[in-house]
Amino acid sequence: MFKLSEYVNTQPNIVALSLVSLVVMMGSSMVTPSLTLYAQEILFADEFLVGVVIAGFAIGRLIFDIPAGIISDRVGLNRVMILGLAILVGSSLLAGVAPSYWVLLLARVLEGIGSSIYVSAAIAFVLLSSEGARRRTSIGSYQSMLMLGPIIGPAVGAPIAAFFGYNVPYFAFALMVAVGLLIIAILNYRGRFNVARPAPGQENALHQANMTVYLNAAAIATFGFAFLRSGIYTTGLPLFAYGGLALSVFDVGIILTVASAANLASSLFSGRITQMYGMQKPLFGAILASAALVALTPLATSMVSLLGIMTLMGVTSGFFGQSLAWAAEQIEEKVKRKQYGKGTALDIQSHVTRGIGFNRMIGDLGLVLGPVFVGYVISAFTGNPLMWFISYGLTSAVLGAVSLSILGTKVKCDIMPQRT
Numbered sequence: 497m498f499k500l501s502e503y504v505n506t507q508p509n510i511v512a513l514s515l516v517s518l519v520v521m522m523g524s525s526m527v528t529p530s531l532t533l534y535a536q537e538i539l540f541a542d543e544f545l546v547g548v549v550i551a552g553f554a555i556g557r558l559i560f561d562i563p564a565g566i567i568s569d570r571v572g573l574n575r576v577m578i579l580g581l582a583i584l585v586g587s588s589l590l591a592g593v594a595p596s597y598w599v600l601l602l603a604r605v606l607e608g609i610g611s612s613i614y615v616s617a618a619i620a621f622v623l624l625s626s627e628g629a630r631r632r633t634s635i636g637s638y639q640s641m642l643m644l645g646p647i648i649g650p651a652v653g654a655p656i657a658a659f660f661g662y663n664v665p666y667f668a669f670a671l672m673v674a675v676g677l678l679i680i681a682i683l684n685y686r687g688r689f690n691v692a693r694p695a696p697g698q699e700n701a702l703h704q705a706n707m708t709v710y711l712n713a714a715a716i717a718t719f720g721f722a723f724l725r726s727g728i729y730t731t732g733l734p735l736f737a738y739g740g741l742a743l744s745v746f747d748v749g750i751i752l753t754v755a756s757a758a759n760l761a762s763s764l765f766s767g768r769i770t771q772m773y774g775m776q777k778p779l780f781g782a783i784l785a786s787a788a789l790v791a792l793t794p795l796a797t798s799m800v801s802l803l804g805i806m807t808l809m810g811v812t813s814g815f816f817g818q819s820l821a822w823a824a825e826q827i828e829e830k831v832k833r834k835q836y837g838k839g840t841a842l843d844i845q846s847h848v849t850r851g852i853g854f855n856r857m858i859g860d861l862g863l864v865l866g867p868v869f870v871g872y873v874i875s876a877f878t879g880n881p882l883m884w885f886i887s888y889g890l891t892s893a894v895l896g897a898v899s900l901s902i903l904g905t906k907v908k909c910d911i912m913p914q915r916t
Contacts, residue, residue, distance in 0.1 A: 509621075509683065509688045509689065510621075510622050510638060512679060512680070512683055512688075513577075513618045513621060513622065513638070513680075514638050514641035514642075515641065515676070515679075516581070516614075516618075516676035516679060516680055517614075517615060517618050517638070517641060517642055518641045518642060518644050518645055518648075519645075519672045519673060519675075519676050520581075520584065520611055520614060520615060520645070520673065520676070521642045521644075521645025521646065521649070522644075522645040522648055522649040522652065522669070522672070523584070523588065523607070523611075523645075523649070523669040523672075523673065524553055524607075524611070524645070524649070525645055525646045525648075525649025525650050525653070526649040526650070526652055526653030526656075526665045526668070526669050527591075527653055527665045527666060527669070534600075534657075534662035534663055537662070538662060538663065539594065539596060539597040539600060549597070549600055549601050549604055551864065551867075552601050552604030552605045552607075552608065553604050553605075553607055553608040553611070554608060554726075554860055554863045554864050555605055555608060555864070556604065556605040556606060556607060556608020556609040556610075556611070556612065557608040557609070557611055557612040557856070557860045557863075558608075558857060558860040558861060558863075558864060559609075560608070560609045560612040560613065561612050561616060561854065561856040561857035561860060562854055562857055564576070564580075564612050564613045564616040564617065564856075567579075567613070568616070568617050568620060573617045573620055573621050573689060574684045574689035575684075576613055576614075576616075576617040577613075577614050577617045577618060577621075577680055577684075577689065578677065578680060578681055578684060579613055579614075580610045580611070580612070580613030580614025580615070580616075580617065581610070581614050581673055581676060581677040581680060582610075582677060583606060583607075583609060583610030583613065584607060584610035584611060584614065584670075584673045585670050585673050585674050585677060586606070586610075587603045587604075587606035587607045587609075587610055588603070588607060588666045588667070588669045588670035588673065589666070589667070589670045590602070590603040590606070591603035591604065591607070591663070591666045592663045592664070592666035592667045592670065593663075594663075612856065612860075615856075616856055618638075619638070619856075621689060622638045623821065638817065642817075644760060646752075646756050647753060647756045647757060647760070650749070652665075652668070653665040653668075653669075656668055713776065713822070713826070713901075713902050714775070714819045714822035714823035714825075714826055714855060715819075715823060715854070715855050715858040716858075716898060716901050716902050717779045717783065717819040717822065717898075717902055718816075718819040718823070718855050718856070718858050718859040718862070719858045719859060719861060719862040719898065720783045720786075720862070720895055720898035720899065720902075721783070721813055721815070721816040721819060721859070721862070722816075722858075722859040722860065722861075722862030722863045722866065723862035723863075723865060723866040723869075723894065723895070723898070724783070724786050724790075724809075724813055724866070724895060725813060725816075725863070725866070726862065726863040726864075726866035726867050727865075727866030727867060727869060727870040727891060728790060728793075728809070728866075728870070728891065729752065729755065729806075730866070730867055731866065731867040731870045731871050732790075732793075732870045732874070732887075732888065732891065733748065733751065733752070733802075733806065734748055735870075735871075735874055736793065736794070736796075736802075736884055736888075737751070737799075737802065740794070740884050741796065741797070741798065741799065741802065743799055743802075747799050750799075750803070751799070751802060751803050751806050752806075754803060754806070754807055754810070755806040755807055755809060755810035756810060757810070758807045758808075758810030758811050758814070759810040759811070759813050759814045759816075760814070761811070761814065762810065762811040762812070762813070762814020762815065763814040763815070763816070763817055764814075766778070766814050766815045766817065766818050767817075767818065767821075770815075770818050770821075770822075775818060775819075775821070775822040775825070776822075776902060776903065777903075778815060778818070779815055779818060779819060779822065779902055780899050780900075780902045780903045781899075782812045782813070782814075782815040783812070783895055783898055783899040783902065784895075784896065784899040784900075785808075785812045786809055786812040786813060786895055787892045787893075787895035787896040787898075787899060788892070789805055789808055789809045789812070790809070790888055790891050790892040790895060791888060791889055791892035792805060793805055793884075793888050794884035794885045794888050819855070819859075823855040869891070869894070870887065870891055873886070873887040873890050873891070874887045
């Protein structure tokens with residue numbers, strides 16, 4: 497059984513990163529209740545421009561996920577984490593004082609870039625600093641802390657916006673990240689995040705690998721989980737709850753909070769399950785189960801039944817973090833097998849940091865495509881009496897195809913070799 501006390505005592509550096517990552521994840525959800533009103537009422541944006549500014553954060557992450565890994569190679573994980581947090585502080589302050597819509601959009605994109613830089617480096621550190629036997633538990637615990645962000649963020653951001661103004665949550669977020677930046681800087685000064693990196697002139701071997709080293713079944717799983725979260729949680733659930741069941745905003749808030757809590761609880765034991773049964777089958781099962789639950793969603797006739805379905809969906813999506821650990825394992829195995837850079841530990845580490853960036857980029861692609869796909873399908877069948885069954889059925893089919901792709905991918909090594 498997972499013991500938090502054991503985790504805190506043996507890995508204080510990872511705990512510090514997890515707490516700061518929690519704050520970073522809170523930021524994107526802190527501003528969610530007020531962002532639409534901020535853009536519309538203060539900066540006079542129409543509905544389309546509001547959608548663009550909401551997507552700005554994910555766009556910034558998407559375009560910078562791979563460069564973040566390359567920068568980590570050249571600058572070092574410790575310095576990159578500080579850089580990412582500094583960008584988050586500056587961009588949040590810029591968003592808070594934005595004199596126009598376009599400045600707010602720029603700030604949102606910069607926030608996504610800062611988040612991508614920090615979280616990519618933090619995840620890489622968690623994976624690289626954990627022994628093979630503990631890697632899955634470590635990433636599951638780290639992911640659990642991240643999942644608290646969507647639960648806590650709206651509860652903190654909404655009252656701030658209501659009492660002090662629609663732009664004030666950005667200032668609160670900037671202050672919180674600044675505290676996190678100070679903590680990471682102090683730990684870095686004490687040498688807690690020092691990880692070896694290639695010296696100048698010794699990086700040629702790192703460029704021998706092509707993109708196939710990073711493209712693997714784990715990337716497919718990451719896309720599936722991200723598509724599920726943005727397509728169903730963010731887009732499909734509210735549309736069905738309001739249009740199909742006539743629920744209130746309060747009802748939807750309760751459903752999302754409970755689903756996120758179930759996600760958090762699941763992520764706590766997902767590492768243990770994949771450690772016992774390997775990565776491929778549990779991730780296949782989790783996404784396939786999600787596909788079945790999506791297909792069943794239109795059968796919900798009340799808040800209680802919809803709450804039950806979304807809670808189970810939260811449990812299945814709790815395996816999201818394990819796809820990152822699986823990506824690191826597959827990348828290491830490919831690098832060793834193909835002997836890029838003679839397979840030295842430093843070369844493998846460099847490929848892992850870049851590969852995690854690629855894996856996150858695939859996930860962020862799912863975050864962008866999920867709402868676009870679900871929203872388009874629902875709008876295309878508006879007025880059809882079978883609208884919800886068709887739209888959710890097509891979304892379920894996409895997730896089913898993703899799960900089958902995972903099962904159909906040949907994986908040479910599912911268990912991480914022990915480090916020596």
